[in-house]
Each structure stands twice: as C-alpha cells, then as structure tokens.
Amino acid sequence: MDAMNLSTHISSKFNEELELVRNEVLAMGGMVEQQLQDALNAAVESDSELAQAVLSSDVRINEIEMRIDEDCFRIIAKRQPTAGDLRLMLVIMKAIGDLERIGDEAERIARVALESFSNKQQKDLLGNVDNLGRHVLSMLHDTLDAFARMDVEAALKVHQEDQKIDREYEALMRLLMTYMMEDSRSIPKILNVMWAVRSLERIGDRCQNVCEYVMYLVKGTDVRHTEYDEMEEKVRGDGE
C-alpha cells in the first residue's frame, strides 16, 4: 500500500513535471504567434516601435527554448519515461526547434518592415503581403491549437492548408516580379519584400512539421515525407 502510494506520488509528480513543460511549450507558442502578428502589423501599419519590439522579443524566445530543452533532458534522465511519455518529450524537443525558427522568420519580416518606412511604394507593397500573412498567422494559430489539444484531425487539416499557402505564395511572387520588371529602380525594395514573403512561406512549412509531430505523437506513426493521401490513411486508418 505504501509502495502504491509512493508510485502514485512519483507518477503524479511526474505528471506535474510533464504538465509544466507542456505549458511552457504552449507559452512559447503564444509568444511566437504574438511575434508574427506584431511583425505583420508593424509592416502594414508602418509601426517602427512595434517592429523593434519584435526584434527584442527574440531573446526571450531563445531563452524559453533552451529552458524547455534542459527540462526535457532532466525529466528523461530522472524519470526515464517510456512509450508515450518519452515520445512526448522527444517531440517537444523537436517542436520547439520549429517554433524558435518561426520566431526567426517573424524577426526577418520585422526587419523588412523596419527598412521600408522611408518609402511609400514599399509600404504599398507590404500591403500586398498582408493577405498571405494573415493566412499564415491563422495556420500557426491552428497548429498551436492542434498541438495543445493533441488533435490529429485538426493537425491533418492544417497540414493540408499549406498547399493553399504555397499557391498564394507563388501568385504573390509572380506579382512582385512583374513590378520589378516594370520599374528596375524598385528592384532592391521589392527584393526586400520578397524575402518577407519567402519567410511567410517557410513558416507554413514549419507549421506542417509541428502538425506531423502531433500525428506521430497520437498515432505513433511517422508521417514525415509522406504524401497527403498516404498520410490521411496512416492517421485515420487505425483506431477510428
């Protein structure tokens, strides 16, 4: 009975630790989401203070990433979790790497926004980016949501959304290219905007990664590098 109590105690302490890490990841996700939102707002509203705030929030995101990594390491070393719990730890360590790099991309967007405030034309150009930006932001939001609720169906849906983002990205790039060809003096400015657009597209890819981790975690099947149909089959094929 004592032993059982002890085991319950250990297990509930373990659960507490897991919950703590999980909350840290969600907090980190929230910070990154805010960072992207601020970067987009800074770009569209020409708010240089906000753009600066995005750049300086990077330090805090880096710190939380390293802390979570260290926490996971300590939990694995101390608790020696197996099966699902271990899988969760390892997935978290991968996911926070993606989140941190989404933050880096948001920072790149903020830098572009910062460079554009002296220039009316580029401000207009950044307006063009806003649609794609909002789409990617909502994809990031849904990704974090799927992760928080460990919702495989949501993860699958968000994952598929990236195809639309890729199409919008292609169209926007073509548009920017025609602007360039019409007025060669605008090339440096438009190139700057293109980097921001590219960053948005990359954020979509990162969201896909996180969604793949959710599917792996819940279904125990690795869906990375898998076509959508096959992914759907793998994820929905069993236990439904």
Add this chain to the structure above:
Amino acid sequence: MDAMNLSTHISSKFNEELELVRNEVLAMGGMVEQQLQDALNAAVESDSELAQAVLSSDVRINEIEMRIDEDCFRIIAKRQPTAGDLRLMLVIMKAIGDLERIGDEAERIARVALESFSNKQQKDLLGNVDNLGRHVLSMLHDTLDAFARMDVEAALKVHQEDQKIDREYEALMRLLMTYMMEDSRSIPKILNVMWAVRSLERIGDRCQNVCEYVMYLVKGTDVRHTEYDEMEEKVRGDGE
C-alpha cells in the same frame, strides 16, 4: 561475477547500439555532403542527369533520418541512458533534422540548375555561385568532421567561418541585383539564381547549428544564441 559479466555484456551491447547509430549519422552526413557536391556540379557543368540524381536521392535521406530517429527512441526507451549517453541521443535527433534540411536546400539548388540549362546567361550566373558553393561545401565537410571526432575546437572554428560566408553571400546578392537592374528581362532567371544563393547561406546556418550541438555535447553547455566571444569563453573556459 555472473552479474558483472551480464553488466559488461549489457554495456557493450549498448555501446554497440550507440556506435551503430553514430555510424548511421555519419553515413547520412556523407550522403548529404555528396548531394550538395552533386547539386553544385550539376549547376556549374549543366549536368541535368546529375541534377535529377540529387532530386531522387532525397527519398533515401528522408528514410535514414526517420530510421535514426526511431533507433534513438528505441535505445532511450530500452537502455534508459543518463548523462552523456542521453545527451548524445538527443543531440543526434536534433542534428539529423539539420542534416535533412541541408539536403532539402541542396535539392533546391539542383532544381535551379535544372531550370537553367536552356539558358546560356544563367549558366554563366551559376558560375558566380560556384565560389560560395565550394566554400559552403567545405564548411559542411568540416562540420561533419568536427561531429565525427567530437572536436570542440574544430566546431568553434567552423562556426566562425559562417561570418565569411555571410559576407560572400551579401556581395553575391548585390552583384546579382545589379545584373537585374541592367537588364530587366533577366529578372526571372536571376531570381532563380538568388534562391540558390539563399539556399547556400541557409546551409551555412545549419552547419552552425550542428557545431553548436558538438560544443553542447562535449562541454555540456548550451551555446545556442550566444555571441562568438561568449561562446569561445564558454567552450574554452573550463577543462582546458
């Protein structure tokens, strides 16, 4: 005595498993290095067959990444390693993510090479990229070497090399931009080349990541997001 034998046996079996994973990682590194070398050669020598080979090698690299991940998971679950061994497992899982994405960037370069064969001017442009490409390739080689030998000093040196790569990248981008401004019809082609240049710069960043893992593994101190001076101090400060 029996128990001791058993323990030696378990430990040597464990060592065997670790060694196997380590070799898999080195093999994966070699594949990625080859992929980048082939992509660069394909671009410079207009070898479309070679470019195709780069694209198709992606599948094998993805497979080996997933296998190594699975091996690490199994070893951690079964052997419950602590301290250095656990750290090694976790670092390997992070490092192969970077290696896989270096492969993706090589693939992007091969795609650019493939699109350029109909066009004499772009072939010349890709010649410009070759210097940066060779530099990044040698950085990747040195990174894998530092990883194989767990050589902190080498990792530190390679890490610093990325500054030079960034400067070359900036200069090349400026050059490409002037080409664009001189002849607006060339814009789509030069943009294509710019993506390849960007991919090379990203590979440099990935190499830095792997070098940081080496320092973390050997010195047990997390040097991510650290300025060079501080990194040097962290890495050389103790045990030297």
